[in-house]
Amino acid sequence: MANIVEVRDLSVTFKTSEGLVYAVSGVNLDLAEGKTLALIGESGSGKSVTMKSLMRLHPPHKTAIAGQITVAGQDVLSLGGKALGDLRGKEIAMVFQEPMLAFDPVFTVGDQIAEVVVRHEGCSYQAGRDRALEMMECVQIPSPRKRLDAYPHEMSGGMRQRAMIALALSCRPKVLLADEPTTALDATVQIQVLLLLRQLQRDLGMSMIFVTHDVGVAIEVADETAVMYAGRIIEQGPVDTVMTNPWHPYTQGLLGATVYPDMDREARLVAIPGAPPQLYRQITECAFAPRCPHAVEECLQPLPPPMVMGDRMARCVRLPEVAQLAENAVTTPS
Numbered sequence: 001m002a003n004i005v006e007v008r009d010l011s012v013t014f015k016t017s018e019g020l021v022y023a024v025s026g027v028n029l030d031l032a033e034g035k036t037l038a039l040i041g042e043s044g045s046g047k048s049v050t051m052k053s054l055m056r057l058h059p060p061h062k063t064a065i066a067g068q069i070t071v072a073g074q075d076v077l078s079l080g081g082k083a084l085g086d087l088r089g090k091e092i093a094m095v096f097q098e099p100m101l102a103f104d105p106v107f108t109v110g111d112q113i114a115e116v117v118v119r120h121e122g123c124s125y126q127a128g129r130d131r132a133l134e135m136m137e138c139v140q141i142p143s144p145r146k147r148l149d150a151y152p153h154e155m156s157g158g159m160r161q162r163a164m165i166a167l168a169l170s171c172r173p174k175v176l177l178a179d180e181p182t183t184a185l186d187a188t189v190q191i192q193v194l195l196l197l198r199q200l201q202r203d204l205g206m207s208m209i210f211v212t213h214d215v216g217v218a219i220e221v222a223d224e225t226a227v228m229y230a231g232r233i234i235e236q237g238p239v240d241t242v243m244t245n246p247w248h249p250y251t252q253g254l255l256g257a258t259v260y261p262d263m264d265r266e267a268r269l270v271a272i273p274g275a276p277p278q279l280y281r282q283i284t285e286c287a288f289a290p291r292c293p294h295a296v297e298e299c300l301q302p303l304p305p306p307m308v309m310g311d312r313m314a315r316c317v318r319l320p321e322v323a324q325l326a327e328n329a330v331t332t333p334s
Helices: 047-054 081-090 109-121 125-138 157-169 187-204 215-221 239-244 249-256 321-325
Strands: 003-016 019-032 036-040 063-071 092-095 175-179 207-212 224-229 232-238 307-309 312-314
Touching: 003 047, 003 207, 019 047, 019 207, 019 232, 036 047, 036 215, 047 063, 047 092, 047 175, 047 207, 081 092, 081 109, 092 157, 109 125, 109 157, 125 157, 157 187, 175 187, 187 207, 187 215, 207 215, 215 239, 224 239, 224 249, 232 239, 232 249
Parallel strands: 036 207, 036 224, 092 175, 175 207
Antiparallel strands: 003 019, 003 063, 224 232, 232 312, 307 312
């Protein structure tokens, strides 16, 4: 199966008043056509930075991006001007974490969706409005014709998120990036939005990258998962395999700190000690070593190439020893 997204050796560095921030280092990703990849990890691990890099959304005067990004056969880092604008929205689109920040508060939701359609398809304003209505019906917004003329602040959080999805899908992109789209919603609405995204992805034949720090969400929506820590992908593979038999100690820690529906009520969660590192220097050793229960002196040396076995990858100098130690120690849902 062909890849719709290919990322090779992606590094993203930000210029700040406190110095350079090495937010992403050496990321490699593949997304197959029609598949969903879940990108998981703690806040600050580089998930959103990676996603915005796929669309070149970072401020160019403060950001240095190196590596290669290919979306639908196009070299994203070589595009500029109109070509980059044509890519965004048409080939690849994004559902942001907070829709109130994505919509312009002084224009109606319907006008904003119609504007995107007119820009990319060169159709009339009325045709854009018709597409906006079609997409709002598709994402199951109640009274969609009435909501076309609503301003963002006149909608509930769940309805705004659905409108954000309608905006992202209005030009039927080949790739959808969903950056923690359920974080600001209550539990019931979260489930509705997750089910909606999964249904739309299958119905429209899109490929999707779903960013989350919730292991349960990754299991629910994804075919494959990539685990990020301190700007690097430290484990990757089929979601069922990774979640039932994690290799990297960080993945094991995430699963050990997760609540599952069938968990014994007396069971205690095991928190990961410490905190993620500051990224004001280029980390060449294992960034998780200071928090890892299996760390040895060798972990403080430069990282070796990732270990790849079949359709799985992990970065740990003690593999497969650590994976074997934890094989029966982590309980995951069936």
